[in-house]
Amino acid sequence: MKTWWKNSVIYQIYPRSFADSNGDGIGDLNGITEHLDYLEKLGIDVIWLSPVYQSPNDDNGYDISDYQEIMRDFGTMEDFDRMLAEAHKRGIRIVMDLVVNHTSDEHKWFVESRKSTDNPYRDYYIWRDAKNGKEPNNWGASFGGSAWEYDDTTDMYYLHCFSRKQPDLNWDNPMVRQEVFDMMTWWCDKGIDGFRMDVISMISKKPGLPDVQAPEGAYGDCCSAVCNGPHVHEYLQEMNRKVLSRYDIMTVGEAAGVTRQEALKYASLDGKELNMVFQFEHTGITAGEYGKWTDKKVPLIPLKKILNSWQTELEGKAWNSLYWDNHDQPRAVSRFGNDDPAYRELSAKMLAVCLHMMKGTPYIYQGEELGMTNAGFERISDYRDIESLNAYRDYVESGRLDADTMLRYLKEISRDNARTPMQWNDRENAGFTTGTPWIAVNANYPVINAEKALKDSDSIFHFYRKLIALRKQYELIVEGRFQPILEDDEKIYAYERILGNEKLTVACNFTKDTVTCGVFTDVTGEELISNYTEHREGILQPYEARVLLTVH
Ligand code: TEU
Ligand code: CA
Secondary structure (H helix, E strand, O other): OOHHHHHEEEEEOOOOHHOOOOOOOOOOOHHHHHOOHHHHHHHOOOOEOOOOOEEOOOOOOOOEEEEEEHHHHHHOOHHHHHHHHHHHHOOOEEEEEEEOEEEEOOOOOHHHHOOOOOOHHHHHEEEEEEEOOOOOEEEEEOOOOEEEEEEEOOOEEEEEEEEEEOOOOOOOOHHHOOOOOOHHHHHHHOOOEEEOOOOOOHHHOOOOOOOOOOOOOOOEEEEEHOOOOOOOHEEEEHHHHOOOOOOOOOEEEEOOOHHHHHHHHHHOOOOOOOOOOOOOOOOOOEEEOOOOOOOOOOOOOHHHHHHHHHHHHOOOOOOOEEEEOOOOOHHHHOOOOOOOOHHHHHHHHHHHHHHHOHHHHHHHOOHHHHOOOOOOOOHHHHHHHHHHHHHHHHHHEEEEEOOHHHHHHHHHHOOOHHHOOOOOOOOOOHHHOOOOOOOOOOOOOOOOOOOHHHHHHOOOOOOOOHHHHHHOOOOHHOOOOEEEEOOOOOOOEEEEEEEEOOOEEEEOOOHHHHHOOOOOOOOEEEEEEOOOOOOOOOOOOOOOOEEEEOOO
C-alpha cells in the first residue's frame, strides 16, 4: 500500500476565494491553474480542493446538486481537466472534497424523493411522520432551527443536519451507497488523487433517531445520535473495498465528534478505512454557553493536552492530520498566535514550527503561508456565511445576545474570517479580482500579500518553504516517535521526536513574554530551523520557536 500521504504537505484551496480569472468577483478553476507555479514554489505536494461541483451555493458548494458537473461560477469540466493536468505536470496531486452525508435539495435524487412516498428515490433520504404534531425528534440543525423540515407534498418531514437545502442521504440504503461509490469511481477514473470526506462520521444515524439531551422545548446537538454511529465503520470498509483500495489515492475524513478511540478505527494504519481524520477537540476548546460563539482565547495547557494525546494515542496504530485552520475556522495567527503587527510574523512562524514538526500530515490553509489574519468585519452586512448570518439572527433576535457582543464573537470565530479573498499583491482587491469581490478583501492586503512575501527571504512564505523541505529531508520528522516535554508549562509548547539515535527537540514560546527554558541548555546539536537568528542561553524570546537535531 502506497503511503506518499505520510510525508506530503497538503494545501487547502477554497476556490471561491482563491483567484478570479474572469472578473466576476468569484474565484474559479482557471484562477487556480494560473497560480499553480506559486504553489509549486511553496513546495506543497497535494491540493485539497473544496467543492467545485454544481451547487445552488446555499452553503458555498457544500450543497451539491450534481456530483459530476462543475459549478458554473467556477468554470467548466474542461477547465477542471486542464487544472488537474497542469497540477500533475508540477507533481502536485488533487484531492477532491466529497460531500455525501447530504446533497442539495436541488439534486435530482431529492427532487424525485419528495414527489411521493412510493417514488423509487423516496428512501434515498430520511423521511419521518410528525410526532405529536411536531418534528419527529428534538435534533437541532448546525445552522440553526430544527434538523427537520416539513414538506407538505407528502405531509412528512425530512432530516437535514445542516441547512434545510442540505437533506441528509440515507446511508442505510444500499442503493445510496452504490450510487456514491459509482460517482467516486468516476472521479478516480478521471485521475484525481483522493478525497476529503465532509462530515463522514455522520453517515450512520442511531436507529430510531432518538431525542438527544436538550433543555425542555429547545433543539439539541444531534452529534450524540449521528456521529460515529453503529454502521459508520462498516460503510467505510465497504467504500474502501469497492473504491478506495483500487486506486493509489489518499483519504482524510472530516470526522465531527471523533474521539481518539474512534480514530484508531477510521485512520487505522491497516488501511481498511481512511488514511487519516480531522478531529475537532483542539478547535473546540473555547466552545461554551453559546456553542462556538465566544471571544475567549485558546488556553495553552488544554491545547497541549489535546494535541499531545492525539500524538501519543495514535502512535504506531493510526495516522494524524495536523491543522490550525481551514475554511470553517478563524485564521490561525489570529486565533492561536498574535496578529498584532509587532508579533504577527514571529507568531505565525512559531505556529508553523509547532505544527509541522509533529507526527502526521500537515495541512496549510490558503493564506496561512502569508500569515493572513481574521477579517476584522465590523457590520453584519460584511458577512456572507449562512452559519454566521443565521447565528446572528438566532442569538440577537431572540435577545440571548446583544448585537455588539455577537459582532465581537463573529469577529473572533466566524468562518468568514477564512473566506476573505487570497491576498496576491498590493493592487486593487489584492489582485484577487478585477471585479467586485463577493466578500470584502481584508484591509491589510497592502502589507500582507504573496508578491511582497515572495520578494522577502525572511517572509512567512519562505519559512514555510523551509519547513516543507525539512519534512522531505528527515525521516525523523515523518516517522519519529512523539514525546511531550514541559507539559505543565503555561507558555511553552515543547516536545521531542525520536527515531533510532536521532532526536529532535522542539520548543515554541506561545507568548510575547521572554521566558526561561532550559531544553537547549548544554545540548549540542544542529539547529534545523528557528524564527530567530540570535538565541539567548536558557530563555525563549517572544514567540521564539527552535528545533535542534541531536544524534546519540
Ligand atoms: O463542516 C462540518 C462541521 O462540522 C462544520 O459545521 C463545523 O462544525 C462548523 O463549521 C464549525 O463551526 C463541513 C464543512 O467543512 C462545512 O463547510 C459545511 O458547512 C458542513 O460540513 C456541511 O457540509
Ligand atoms: Ca471568476
